[in-house]
Amino acid sequence: MDSICCSSACWKVLIEAQAVEKIRLPFATSRNFKQAAKLLALDSKLEKSLLIPFREIKVECTIPKDDGTLASFVGFRVQHDNARGPMKGGIRYHPEVDPDEVNALAQLMTWKTAVANIPYGGAKGGIGCAPGELSVSELERLTRVFTQKIHDLIGIHTDVPAPDMGTNSQQTMAWILDEYSKFHGYSPAVVTGKPIDLGGSLGRDAATGRGVLFATEALLADYGKSISDMRFVIQGFGNVGSWAAQLISELGGKVLAVSDVGGAVKNNKGLDIERLIRHSVDNRGVKGFSGADALDPKALLTEDCDVLIPAALGGVINRENANDIRAKFIVEAANHPTDPEADVILSKKGVVILPDIFANSGGVTVSYFEWVQNIQGFMWDESKVNDELRKYMIRGFKDVKEMCRTHDCDLRMGAFTLGVNRVARATPEGKSSIDECLSLKLEAHGQRPLCASMNNEAQRPFLEMVLGLRSSSLHIVFKLQA
Ligand SMILES: NC(=O)C1=CN([C@@H]2O[C@H](COP(=O)(O)OP(=O)(O)OC[C@H]3O[C@@H](n4cnc5c(N)ncnc54)[C@H](OP(=O)(O)O)[C@@H]3O)[C@@H](O)[C@H]2O)C=CC1
Numbered sequence: 001m002d003s004i005c006c007s008s009a010c011w012k013v014l015i016e017a018q019a020v021e022k023i024r025l026p027f028a029t030s031r032n033f034k035q036a037a038k039l040l041a042l043d044s045k046l047e048k049s050l051l052i053p054f055r056e057i058k059v060e061c062t063i064p065k066d067d068g069t070l071a072s073f074v075g076f077r078v079q080h081d082n083a084r085g086p087m088k089g090g091i092r093y094h095p096e097v098d099p100d101e102v103n104a105l106a107q108l109m110t111w112k113t114a115v116a117n118i119p120y121g122g123a124k125g126g127i128g129c130a131p132g133e134l135s136v137s138e139l140e141r142l143t144r145v146f147t148q149k150i151h152d153l154i155g156i157h158t159d160v161p162a163p164d165m166g167t168n169s170q171q172t173m174a175w176i177l178d179e180y181s182k183f184h185g186y187s188p189a190v191v192t193g194k195p196i197d198l199g200g201s202l203g204r205d206a207a208t209g210r211g212v213l214f215a216t217e218a219l220l221a222d223y224g225k226s227i228s229d230m231r232f233v234i235q236g237f238g239n240v241g242s243w244a245a246q247l248i249s250e251l252g253g254k255v256l257a258v259s260d261v262g263g264a265v266k267n268n269k270g271l272d273i274e275r276l277i278r279h280s281v282d283n284r285g286v287k288g289f290s291g292a293d294a295l296d297p298k299a300l301l302t303e304d305c306d307v308l309i310p311a312a313l314g315g316v317i318n319r320e321n322a323n324d325i326r327a328k329f330i331v332e333a334a335n336h337p338t339d340p341e342a343d344v345i346l347s348k349k350g351v352v353i354l355p356d357i358f359a360n361s362g363g364v365t366v367s368y369f370e371w372v373q374n375i376q377g378f379m380w381d382e383s384k385v386n387d388e389l390r391k392y393m394i395r396g397f398k399d400v401k402e403m404c405r406t407h408d409c410d411l412r413m414g415a416f417t418l419g420v421n422r423v424a425r426a427t428p429e430g431k432s433s434i435d436e437c438l439s440l441k442l443e444a445h446g447q448r449p450l451c452a453s454m455n456n457e458a459q460r461p462f463l464e465m466v467l468g469l470r471s472s473s474l475h476i477v478f479k480l481q482a
């Protein structure tokens with residue numbers, strides 16, 4: 001859904017809401033990571049190194065506006081970690097985009113791609129701008145200048161951008177691909193979430209919303225429930241929120257209320273989502289929909305429902321409103337919508353939260369399928385994309401639950417321990433479960449603990465002969481424990 005058209009008044013509301021996110025996001029992300037590191041008993045130096053981004057890029061982007069005057073913007077790309085593969089993550093256009101926010105979102109991508117078990121690291125980018133106040137040609141110039149500034153730092157096997165809030169496939173991703181290709185030749189795999197005609201994948205547009213549906217189905221099944229038993233409330237009616245609403249209502253779930261920047265609507269009998277989508281496209285928002293009553297957008301999150309799906313901004317569920325939340329389940333379609341203080345309050349109330357780094361991983365998972373198709377030069381049909389996505393989401397839920405059992409923790413910590421552990425195991429300095437087995441073998445050979453590397457000429461013969469490691473393990477560096 002096109003989200004770049006928004007009045008100045010709307011952006012004011014958006015900026016106020018976003019101020020909450022600004023204060024809390026880096027703190028919230030690091031706090032969850034640190035809690036997971038503690039549960040995993042991560043080496044403190046490794047813990048520190050996993051928090052530090054691989055590279056932070058800040059670029060100045062000046063463009064001529066349509067009236068001939070110049071306008072300057074600041075763009076960011078934070079590449080957080082590449083231990084598991086090329087760094088991956090969306091590009092956000094929003095007035096409040098800043099280095100802290102992009103940094104925290106990039107870190108979340110690292111854990112998310114690991115939870116999804118796709119061969120990527122994490123990154124995120126953004127430009128501090130109000131896309132609704134720029135014309136299409138100004139947005140095009142801005143996107144192209146940003147791409148010119150970062151083109152030599154992104155790449156098919158380095159860092160692969162995609163859409164996020166305020167950017168879209170039809171326009172933004174197509175411009176990035178076109179501009180990048182001027183420098184490097186036609187390279188469709190350098191960006192995902194592209195238009196189908198330029199090598200995009202069938203199913204990517206709906207993928208985050210569809211992944212939210214599969215994740216919700218898995219969660220509800222765990223409680224002996226199904227989508228059709230449930231009443232839903234959804235904040236945000238852009239790409240993620242509108243697809244989630246549509247797919248949920250197709251399965252018989254009742255969507256009682258939704259909101260966007262301009263307003264909120266509610267119908268206790270269930271909204272007609274197909275009609276609401278048409279209304280929203282025609283009227284640039286849900287406000288004024290005839291099949292519903294208007295609702296104060298601030299009251300939306302505390303509406304009576306079974307499942308609350310935040311699908312807009314971060315930090316919207318916080319200590320100010322957590323006590324008033326009436327949903328039994330929260331499925332985090334947005335990134336970091338719940339801050340740690342609210343987590344504590346909600347957990348005491350018995351509310352079950354399905355965390356963002358699992359719940360919204362359907363988008364990046366289908367981005368991975370798109371990248372694979374581009375590299376193979378072979379297009380999958382949509383049912384293959386959706387079937388594979390379902391498998392990944394079901395497997396992801398099982399893996400998260402397994403970590404919950406191992407560490408006796410909630411779903412958020414289950415997902416964080418899963419993601420952080422996978423990244424730590426892939427990190428050269430990391431202590432992996434293989435370490436323990438090697439450590440025992442080494443002790444049996446009277447060896448002192450050491451840092452053993454197949455890249456180390458002196459250590460390789462020992463590792464090959466005594467431990468039976470083969471040269472294919474050359475990339476592995478083991479830090480061995482006493
Ligand atoms: N796109 C993707 O593939 C993925 C997105 N996400 C996350 O999902 C969330 C939504 O992204 P996406 O759907 O792509 O973004 P879009 O820009 O397509 O849509 C965002 C939606 O949120 C609404 N919104 C913004 N601020 C508020 C507010 N204060 N109250 C209510 N609604 C608000 C917007 O309203 P309006 O239309 O009126 O501007 C719009 O409906 C973000 O947190 C994003 O990071 C996560 C994983 C993947």
Ligand SMILES: O=C(O)CCC(=O)C(=O)O
Nearest residue numbers: 089090162164363364367
């Ligand atoms: O599809 C992608 O690569 C990135 C999606 C994203 O930015 C996110 O999951 O938050």
